[in-house]
Amino acid sequence: MPTLGEFTARQLRGLCEVAGLGEQDARTYQDVLVEALGPEAGRRLDLPPSGRTFLSDDHTPVEYSLSFRPDGAPDLRVLLEPGCGSGTLEENGRAGLDTVRAMSRRWGFSAAWLDKVEDLFLPASPHGPLALWCALELRPGGVPRVKVYLNPAARGPARAAETLREALERLGLPQAFAALPPGDGYPFLALDLGDWEQPRVKVYVRHPGLPAAEAGELPRTADGPTAAELRHFAATAAGTTDGDARLSGLPVLSCHVFTDAAADRPSGFTLHVPVRDYARHDGEALDRAVALLGRHGMDPAPLLRALPSLTGRRPRDGVGLIAYLALAHQRGLPPRITVYLSAEAYSVRPPTG
Numbered sequence: 375m376p377t378l379g380e381f382t383a384r385q386l387r388g389l390c391e392v393a394g395l396g397e398q399d400a401r402t403y404q405d406v407l408v409e410a411l412g413p414e415a416g417r418r419l420d421l422p423p424s425g426r427t428f429l430s431d432d433h434t435p436v437e438y439s440l441s442f443r444p445d446g447a448p449d450l451r452v453l454l455e456p457g458c459g460s461g462t463l464e465e466n467g468r469a470g471l472d473t474v475r476a477m478s479r480r481w482g483f484s485a486a487w488l489d490k491v492e493d494l495f496l497p498a499s500p501h502g503p504l505a506l507w508c509a510l511e512l513r514p515g516g517v518p519r520v521k522v523y524l525n526p527a528a529r530g531p532a533r534a535a536e537t538l539r540e541a542l543e544r545l546g547l548p549q550a551f552a553a554l555p556p557g558d559g560y561p562f563l564a565l566d567l568g569d570w571e572q573p574r575v576k577v578y579v580r581h582p583g584l585p586a587a588e589a590g591e592l593p594r595t596a597d598g599p600t601a602a603e604l605r606h607f608a609a610t611a612a613g614t615t616d617g618d619a620r621l622s623g624l625p626v627l628s629c630h631v632f633t634d635a636a637a638d639r640p641s642g643f644t645l646h647v648p649v650r651d652y653a654r655h656d657g658e659a660l661d662r663a664v665a666l667l668g669r670h671g672m673d674p675a676p677l678l679r680a681l682p683s684l685t686g687r688r689p690r691d692g693v694g695l696i697a698y699l700a701l702a703h704q705r706g707l708p709p710r711i712t713v714y715l716s717a718e719a720y721s722v723r724p725p726t727g
């Protein structure tokens with residue numbers, strides 16, 4: 375029986391190949407992943423997961439994503455919970471901070487943004503459901519770009535808006551909070567920490583029961599996909615042709631990207647649809663992903679090649695391998711589609727219907 379580290383490192387090797395990363399980079403990133411998981415990496419998979427992370431449905435503390443563009447291979451990212459083996463959420467957050475700080479020393483990037491808001495998101499007795507996640511963008515050269523995900527409800531859900539507003543002010547974005555669309559809570563604040571051309575602060579908003587037709591009203595950017603394009607994306611990903619249909623399963627999330635202190639608007643927007651809750655099996659989710667990639671001029675071949683490196687099962691024999699489909703816009707760049715892929719290290723959700 376493999377360990378979590380062995381299992382996910384093997385998946386990552388296949389994904390690196392799909393993303394056009396060389397042997398050397400693949401080996402480096404396998405080690406980076408295993409190290410970031412800490413002692414949990416050595417846990418055998420016949421034992422249950424040691425925590426109940428909601429990073430993925432089966433509590434694997436790792437999720438992959440492929441971010442497609444109109445030309446060239448997709449970018450590969452891996453989301454993980456460094457503190458997943460900790461007994462309490464407070465320890466989990468500490469372990470996460472230690473891991474991110476070790477990365478900042480190793481790769482020489484500044485963690486100043488994290489220092490500025492640490493007390494807001496990692497208080498002494500944090501509320502859940504998460505303390506700190508990190509995502510690594512695995513670019514060629516063996517030095518990833520790093521993002522950190524924090525929980526605006528860490529000081530209690532009733533204080534989430536206040537916490538977020540205070541954090542945005544400290545990050546030099548006093549106008550950002552007022553620019554967010556209405557929604558039902560803020561699941562994440564994400565900070566770019568690595569060597570980014572233009573580091574971003576990203577705020578996620580939850581939209582339970584959103585009619586697909588209203589997806590077009592969520593962005594607050596000056597440009598980007600049209601409302602019709604967003605409606606089409608939401609409806610297709612959720613498998614409905616009825617624009618009035620409410621997406622009443624797991625909520626759609628919108629993400630608002632702030633890069634520019636002087637601006638009163640975000641510079642980027644992403645629509646995240648949890649396709650796994652709107653499909654009977656992954657065959658359906660995959661068909662929708664392929665259709666959406668094709669419509670936006672992106673080659674679906676890397677996605678088709680990626681799935682066998684994750685699992686030996688057929689897509690139609692489970693649901694959840696494809697967790698989310700997202701349409702992303704960033705000012706000045708062509709749109710991207712991101713496909714989030716589960717590790718399924720512990721279990722596969724059976725198909726429904």
Ligand code: TRP
Binds near residue numbers: 428430648697
């Ligand atoms: N599993 C969680 C969720 O479904 C968190 C999460 C993992 C997530 N990957 C994501 C959220 C991608 C948005 C996009 O909400």
